Amino acid sequence: MSGGTSGVPGAGTPPRRVDASMSLINEIMQRPLDPGYAAAADARVRAGLPASTGLRTPTLLVGAILLGALLVTGALSLRVPATAASKAKQQLITEIDSRRHNVDAQTARVARLRAEIDAAQAQSLQLASQGQLLTQLRDTELVTGAAPAVGPGLTLTMDDAPANKNDQGSAVDPRTNATTDQGKVIARDLQIVVNGLWAAGAEAISINGQRLTSRSAIRFAGQAILVDYRPLTRPYVITALGDSSSLPAEFAGTDGGSYLQSLTDNYGIRADLKPGDRLRVPGDSSLNTRLARPQGAGTAPATGGPTSSGTGSSTTSPTTTETAP
Template sequence: MCAMPEQEPGVAPRARPDASMSLLTTVMDNTLDEGYAQAAARRREAGRSELPRTARAKLWLAGGLVLAGLVVTLGAAQAREAAPTVAREREELLERVHDGTRQLDDLQARVDALRSDVDARQRVALSDEDAERAELVALLAGASAVEGPGVKLVVDDAEDVAGTAGGPRDDGFAQTGRVRDRDLQRVVNGLWQAGAEAVTVNDQRLTALSAIRAAGDAVLVDNRPLVPPYTVLALGDPDGLLEAFDATLAGHYLTTLRDDYGIRVERSTENGLRLPAAPSLTTRSARPLPPEPDAGTLSHPEDPEEVTAP
């Protein structure tokens, strides 16, 4: 840009040669727009105020991490302290269960010994005919152990119980591939119908008062929980008993369970089975037999007085 000539004193100022180019002069003198300057100033101010906010955020983050670490550490310490307590309580519970099982076995052995003693005393007290009759009654009632030939049925759950599909046996409480109480009921009733003389389920002797029920997924026989596989023993003619059982509705039902639901069934004939006595039998009522009249004493229905025969 050309320099302006000095003006003489006392002379009116002369106009600038570039007065007609005021716009270009303004552009040349102020190359940066005021809006940019204001924006730059705001950014500088924001930068100065952003630094404290960032520091506060980092401080809060550090505090949160420290708090989280403290919570995890306390949780781990409490879990470490509680683990021995839980293990000790579990061991105590298992020990109580084992003690209760041993006591139950001892009591059952004592009951069996007392039952054997009662049977021996009964045979001594009764005559031969009465003893045979008592043994027959005890056999039919399940109060005495029995031995002889028979059949063996082993019924077990399907291999993949959880993978079986729903069907008419699915009532929402268990899978269709699981053996249930009503399945064992039908099998046992079918064996009785086929002519079985005595039946046990997992060594539990069945009588006229026995009940097969369910508690959740467990099967109870006379209130004793059983676990699969369920071994059913039945005394009788082996071949005839199996043939008669297959002809019953229970035999067809068991075949359907095996073919349609995958329930495993094993059958075999046995020559020497021993079925224990039923442990749950108790005497409900008893009365003595009337005394037999003496051979030397006669009683006439019309004469209340006894007459002694010569």
């Protein structure tokens, strides 16, 4: 082995820098200013002028003001439609609430006046020794739904499916026209269920305190369900008067009962049926006497029983209900 040399490769040479492969990045970081700009800056300093900075130029100040004005204008222009829409919506909600309260007040006033008229009418007939005519009048009011009724029956509460109800059963779809939100109770559901109760032998029915008569209809307006143009809120409580021992079983055997069971199995719509011994349905204050004849001149034909949408079954004179006081 000859002297003065080492068997280790690269012995005697300086070690390579770790960042040797990043020379361009090191150059930019250590000398970010271009040599031409650096020379111009040095010449400005040698001439006794202050160092030039972009922050001192009027153009930057004007540009910043214009940019801020544009941003403020854009933000305000985006907020104006939302503010106007929310104001219009709030005004509409206020007007709806006001008119609804007015309707409720007028309905209560009509009920009070009707009670006064009924009391005066009963007193007049009793004084005229027309007790049989008064009984016939009370029965007619009870059948047509003009008077409130009390008696045994059942209470059926329907409500939308829970929010997490996503699975569906394998039973046949009871809705011929399926919608995207299958878990909501719609007007057609109430129509079919109420008609099923009529077919099962119900003598008087109300939904959320709204009496159903031969002139009543269950409709929909957007997402709202209406009974005689009055909106209903969930849950939907259906009160049906009849034989409490047989009415639930009879209803289960009707098309309405099968439809309700299919809604529960397929879409998770909640239904709770409870019999009761003494239930009350209110009278329909919109009904009034349109034809009257003197006694002995003939009587007008009796009206049929109420239906939910004008196509249900008729009923005869109630046998288990009585006029509410």
